[in-house]
Structures are given as structure tokens and as C-alpha cells.
Amino acid sequence: MPVPPFTPPATIGGFPVTALLAARAGRCACAGADPATGAPLLLKLGSPGDALLGGLRHPHLAAVLAAGEEHGQPWSALAWVAGRPLRAVLADGVPPQVQALAWMAQLLAALACLHGAGIVHRDITPANLLITPDGQLVVTDFGLAARAGQGGSAAGTPAYMAPEQMRGAPADARADLYAAGVVLFQLLTGRLPFEGNAGAVVQQVLAAAPAAPPAPSHRHPALGCRFDGVLARALARDPGQRFQSASQFAAAISEIAAA
Known part of the structure; x- marks a missing residue:
């Protein structure tokens, strides 16, 4: 019917x-x-x-x-926010690196504000990031947002979910920073660190043998290796080994951009 x-x-x-x-x-x-x-x-x-x-x-x-x-x-x-989802922008190809890093700075500034209020977004993906007509990034879709340390469930978008979020543990700011790391990886390479269908991604992220995610230089050799270290930290399986705040993540990117 x-x-x-x-x-x-x-x-x-x-x-x-x-x-x-x-x-x-x-x-x-x-x-x-x-x-x-x-x-x-x-x-x-x-x-x-x-x-x-x-x-x-x-x-x-x-x-x-x-x-x-x-x-x-x-x-x-x-x-109302007029704009185009970052997902659609990425479908057109990898943006210029200067633009990618500017959008990343804006995303991390928004997350710093959100986390400062004790809120975790829990679904940071290019589908939920709008690029306005004047080229600004705006974070949207707070349907899964929760107070830090609450909202324990495996809800989210698998390709962007931190390991602890996949396990259904209550997420804190570091889960959003992991997702932001996936977005940065995609902005720089045009690809995801873990690829395949949802089940394949979950299996790779939660594999029994600890393994570092693929380096962005392996996904996109023309990028070089200068972002490998910062993304290895952003995508660390253990939350304690990741950036502990959005401002810390932003400072690491700024240091690379200034080098």
C-alpha cells in the first residue's frame, strides 16, 4: 500500500x-x-x-x-540561514586549501562556543554545515545535541562518529572534535579516512587491533605530509589522546598554516 x-x-x-x-x-x-x-x-x-x-x-x-x-x-x-550544504560543495571537488582552513577555523570557533555552554552537537558532518552566499560556514541541525556527558546512544552519522559514540557511551566535546577532524580530512583530500558502507566504517573504527587512521597524505599524495600529525591526533581512538578543546585544535592548524 x-x-x-x-x-x-x-x-x-x-x-x-x-x-x-x-x-x-x-x-x-x-x-x-x-x-x-x-x-x-x-x-x-x-x-x-x-x-x-x-x-x-x-x-x-x-x-x-x-x-x-x-x-x-x-x-x-x-x-533562516541561506546557504549550500558543505556536502554539496565537496561534491564539486576539493576547495582551495586557504578556503578549507578558513572554514575549519569557523567550525572550531562555533564548537568552542557550543562546548563552552556545556553542549555537544554529536552530528558534525558536511550535511549539517552550510556555506552562505558570502562564503561563511554555519553549523546547523542540533537535533542530536546533548549536555556533555549525557545522551549516551549510538546515534549519529557513522563516517563521522567517534569510537566512544559508536559504542553508545555519553559523548563529550572530544567526540565533536573527532568529527571535525573527519571534516578537515575531507576538506583537504576529498575523501574520508574510513570508507565503505556504514557497517564497514564501524568495523574499521572499532577494529580489535588498535590502528591509526590512514594519513591524509596517503589519501591525497599531492597534499604532502604536513597535516598528517594534526589529523592523527584529531582522529585518535582514545579521547585522551585527541585535542582536548576546539581552541587547541584551531591553534595546531594555525601553526601549520603559518609555517
């Missing part, structure tokens, strides 16, 4: 819905508008993590303007 099309509600959190953008398993994202100002909004149902970011503002974080619960389901209203 065909599944009937999803019909979005007329309003979410009291904000009028203007278009359905996506719907899956009882969750939806819609375009909307603020009736008071006419400003465009992203309205979401079934995204509980968004509420954690209420009041948190940073130029590289999508702003959560309001959140609540409606008919037992969490809802949120976010400022």
Missing part, C-alpha cells in the same frame, strides 16, 4: 508554516515566517536537541529563536 504524503501542520509553535522541506519518521522541517516581522524561519518538529541552544548566539551557529513542546512533541524555530 502506498504511504500517504506527509501533511505538515498549519503552524508550529504558533508560527505559520509556508512549505514542507523534509519529513521522516514523525519529524519534519518546514519553512515558516515570523508573523511579527516577516522574517523567514526554519520550523522543526521532533528535534529535541535544538532547545538546548536557546539564547546561545554565535556568527557560525544557526540561532535557535524559540523552542517548546506541542502535543507531546518538541518544536523549534530557527533563524
